[in-house]
Amino acid sequence: MKRIAILGSTGSIGCSTLRVVEAYPERFQVVSLAAGRNLEAAFAQAQRWKPRLLSVAEEADADALKKRLHTAGITGIEVVYGSAGTVAVATLAEADFVVSAIVGVAGLEATYQAVKAGKTLGLANKECLVAAGELITAEARRQGKPLLPIDSEHNAVHQCLRGGRIEEVERIWLTASGGPFRNTPKSQFSAITVAQALNHPTWKMGQRITIDSATLMNKGFEVIEACRLFHLPPAQVNVMVHPQSTIHSMVEFVDGSILAQFSVTDMRLPILYALTYPDRIPSDMRFPVMDLRTLDFAPPDLEKFPCLRLAYEAAAAGGAKTVALNAADEVAVAAFLEGVIAFDQIPQVIESVVSATDIGNLESIEQVLAADQAARESARVQVERVGRSPVSASPRG
Numbered sequence: 126m127k128r129i130a131i132l133g134s135t136g137s138i139g140c141s142t143l144r145v146v147e148a149y150p151e152r153f154q155v156v157s158l159a160a161g162r163n164l165e166a167a168f169a170q171a172q173r174w175k176p177r178l179l180s181v182a183e184e185a186d187a188d189a190l191k192k193r194l195h196t197a198g199i200t201g202i203e204v205v206y207g208s209a210g211t212v213a214v215a216t217l218a219e220a221d222f223v224v225s226a227i228v229g230v231a232g233l234e235a236t237y238q239a240v241k242a243g244k245t246l247g248l249a250n251k252e253c254l255v256a257a258g259e260l261i262t263a264e265a266r267r268q269g270k271p272l273l274p275i276d277s278e279h280n281a282v283h284q285c286l287r288g289g290r291i292e293e294v295e296r297i298w299l300t301a302s303g304g305p306f307r308n309t310p311k312s313q314f315s316a317i318t319v320a321q322a323l324n325h326p327t328w329k330m331g332q333r334i335t336i337d338s339a340t341l342m343n344k345g346f347e348v349i350e351a352c353r354l355f356h357l358p359p360a361q362v363n364v365m366v367h368p369q370s371t372i373h374s375m376v377e378f379v380d381g382s383i384l385a386q387f388s389v390t391d392m393r394l395p396i397l398y399a400l401t402y403p404d405r406i407p408s409d410m411r412f413p414v415m416d417l418r419t420l421d422f423a424p425p426d427l428e429k430f431p432c433l434r435l436a437y438e439a440a441a442a443g444g445a446k447t448v449a450l451n452a453a454d455e456v457a458v459a460a461f462l463e464g465v466i467a468f469d470q471i472p473q474v475i476e477s478v479v480s481a482t483d484i485g486n487l488e489s490i491e492q493v494l495a496a497d498q499a500a501r502e503s504a505r506v507q508v509e510r511v512g513r514s515p516v517s518a519s520p521r522g
């Protein structure tokens with residue numbers, strides 16, 4: 126029986142993880158859950174899963190949840206809150222495996238502490254690796270524990286790498302659907318609405334990652350994530366647009382062989398892979414191979430989607446540049462969702478913040494979080510400069 130902690134249990138990945146756990150009750154048990162502000166979902170999960178420990182973002186919500194659980198006669202669940210609560214969920218002694226699926230840098234501290242506590246990590250939260258990848262991967266190496274990617278592209282690469290050694294890799298090909306604006310002329314980008322940007326062609330995901338997919342910043346983060354997970358320079362991590370999202374990614378080896386992974390577009394599959402690694406177990410997620418007709422590939426348009434260029438530049442520079450890239454993107458995406466800046470102003474805000482950030486030397490999570498705060502503040506100033514009305518730059522929680 127594998128005992129699981131889920132950080133971000135009320136989100137898209139968190140809920141998909143619970144569906145996997147539900148399908149294999151003889152294999153997996155939920156021991157701790159961390160939610161944010163969705164009290165309804167947190168209560169329903171407490172009722173269904175009876176975790177030992179449950180965390181929510183705010184103290185007042187924790188009090189309300191305790192009262193509700195008491196009234197419903199549900200006992201034995203300790204309710205905690207805030208970042209200390211999330212860390213407690215991630216480091217609970219009973220947990221063997223931690224799924225890191227809080228969105229943004231709000232999940233960083235708990236993810237790092239989980240690795241430090243020797244947990245095996247299933248990593249969906251790519252922002253952790255963008256901001257503090259060197260620290261997290263170094264700690265995982267020190268603990269002798271694998272970092273198992275849940276992000277579908279990196280999960281695909283992880284699977285393909287079982288066909289060869291990392292020294293035998295010529296390059297990685299990360300596939301990108303191209304997002305909803307692949308065929309939209311750049312001249313129309315300033316008029317893109319929030320509803321249009323949230324309408325992803327192939328994946329159903331949380332809001333931030335959906336907007337990041339529309340700007341291709343998500344692919345940029347994935348380039349950085351791949352560099353850090355697989356210890357490759359940015360030049361060996363290539364992106365190709367593949368609108369069908371059938372092939373989740375490929376690894377090209379030095380002898381010219383290319384291994385690709387494809388499967389249904391359902392996040393339960395990479396989650397199941399991570400939860401059962403190094404084994405594979407039967408599932409009902411079948412890909413209709415005989416229906417396969419078309420696989421299109423094209424290079425990404427870096428002029429139309431400058432976020433991807435910015436990510437490559439930050440990946441090459443390293444240090445606080447990638448921290449700033451993520452923090453500025455988080456602020457800019459929130460401002461776009463609030464209607465304060467236009468779609469094509471997202472990369473403008475990020476570029477000005479990243480170019481004003483020194484690379485520095487980040488040796489601790491505290492230093493990463495300080496750099497994150499500084500970049501957030503600078504992004505807020507940029508948003509106010511270019512935007513239509515002021516916004517808050519505070520991270521959630």
Ligand SMILES: NC(=O)c1ccc[n+]([C@@H]2O[C@H](COP(=O)([O-])OP(=O)(O)OC[C@H]3O[C@@H](n4cnc5c(N)ncnc54)[C@H](OP(=O)(O)O)[C@@H]3O)[C@@H](O)[C@H]2O)c1
Pocket residue numbers: 132133134135136137138139159160161162163164181182211225226227228229231249250251252275276277328329330331332333334392521522
């Ligand atoms: N969705 C996908 O298919 C997918 C694929 C690959 C990678 N990822 C990555 O996985 C992560 C999660 O994505 P998602 O799509 O699942 O996002 P999502 O649906 O927006 O869910 C985010 C989760 O984080 C929680 N949260 C937010 N702020 C918090 C805080 N301060 N403290 C504690 N919890 C907090 C939310 O809680 P409440 O809802 O309760 O507020 C929710 O449970 C992201 O890093 C994303 O890039 C997602």
